Amino acid sequence: MNKIILNTLLAFGITTTAQAQMQKADQIFLNGKIFTVDEAFSKAEAFAVKDGKFVGVGTKAEIQGAFQADEVTDLEGKFVYPGFIDSHAHFYRYGTGLQVADLVGSKTFEELLERVQRHRETHPQQEWLLGRGWDQNLWPDKSFPSKEKLDELFPDTPVLLTRVDGHAALANQKALDIGGVDASTEILGGKVILKDGQPTGTLIDNAIGLVSKNIPDATEEESREALKAAQENCFEVGLTTVVDAGLDRSTIELLHDMHQDGSLKMRVYAMVNPTEENRKHYFEKGTFQDDHLTVRSFKIYGDGALGSRGAALLEPYHDDPHEQGFLLNTPEEFEKLAFEMHENGFQMNTHCIGDSANRTLLDIYAKVLKTENDLRWRIEHAQIVSREDIGKFAKYSVIPSVQPTHATSDMYWAEDRLGPDRIKTAYTFQDLLDQNGKLALGSDFPVEFINPLYGFHSAVARRDANNWPEEGFQMDNKISREDAMRGMTIWGAFANFEEDYKGSIExxxxxxxxxxxxxxxxAPEESLRELIIQETYIGGQRVFERK
Structure with a gap:
């Protein structure tokens, strides 16, 4: 990109009245095709930046006539969009996960074991052997795994391998022993899978915590390195704000410290884990918001995931009539939390996959919110919503925060779980958009890939990375490109109470x-996932450039 140091008329000692009246900017960007994503979805050719903010947006002539700067960038006709916002991710967990065995895409259990063994060879010093990303739906028999091979390979090393959605995990016997898990273990909102009366090693939802709580915490230095590694990967795909769905106070305070010392530039909207300690601290402290960090919400888990049959359904699973999923807490406890959130001025953002979980939480929201409002409480995922319940989003001004790639990742087997009628009430993005005129779009990474263009493609084409199926998946619920862009910019900012200072080029x-x-x-739909981010800017500072 051409950089021009402007001396122009001043180089010749000539000063005009017009120049004297021109505003001084830090940078001017010209000759672009700029999508502002303002209310009119208008386009511009140029903008000026000063002190990290847009100070002018308009035609090339307007910006050149009103501003002068020492640094001018010729965009050479390239396309410019507001920085992308991922409205539901696990930024810190993604960073720490870069140091565990990558099991994403394992096509068989044997491949999973090979990857785990390779990871152990390259990380022999790690006290626990951890991995993430397996999905039994990709395996020939689609059955949950069992621990026998892990016990043979790693009899003295605790192993915990988390499913791609984070709602199931496989532990070896050493890890089960450390967690005190046996055939008699019972826990609210979780399950220990048994075979012939003994644990198979597969743990569902809250049962995972019995083992994972024994994993040593990362050191501060390890956490810092994880966050820096995560932000570099995010900048490369155009993300400038991430919503981290579920953080403890210590991690939030580390984020703030790193923002203050300049080592972290990624803007973060942090949802707080609703532990008693976290609630006490933040209810006393109140909400917090600056240019880099927003803390004004709690992340509540309503139920589990569809893939592990932990999503709470109104009727039994189509492919397992003895299973209906479960809530991760009692309705009474959810209601108590809702009133606490309301009383203390925090958003309640609840993970709801199944239609039963969505109904339960929407009805609890209704008790607290009572009518339309501007409190912007959210349902995270809103994956399966019965026809009787979808109107509650509009009635109580609830924001659906959805992940388009979940639809195209799950479409191969989701109908097996739900049956031919109930599948039509799943991943209904346009129906949800029709309720309040807004959708917040995210990825749920590392459950899905971090690239927001994958989500954009899934939202508008309803096809996978191979552009299958050709006719798209439940195309009545695809959304337009403009709405998808709003969902990953200005509507994402709105869902975070951040629309006054981000989400559009204004x-x-x-x-x-x-x-x-x-x-x-x-661009053609089939090429949307292949488009390349050339540069990413935060506060006018370039944080990524493709070489």
Missing amino acids: VGKLADFVILNEDLME
């Missing part, structure tokens, strides 16, 4: 933007 807002060679609004 005067007064933070200068977060991304530059692409191709137009997301016009």
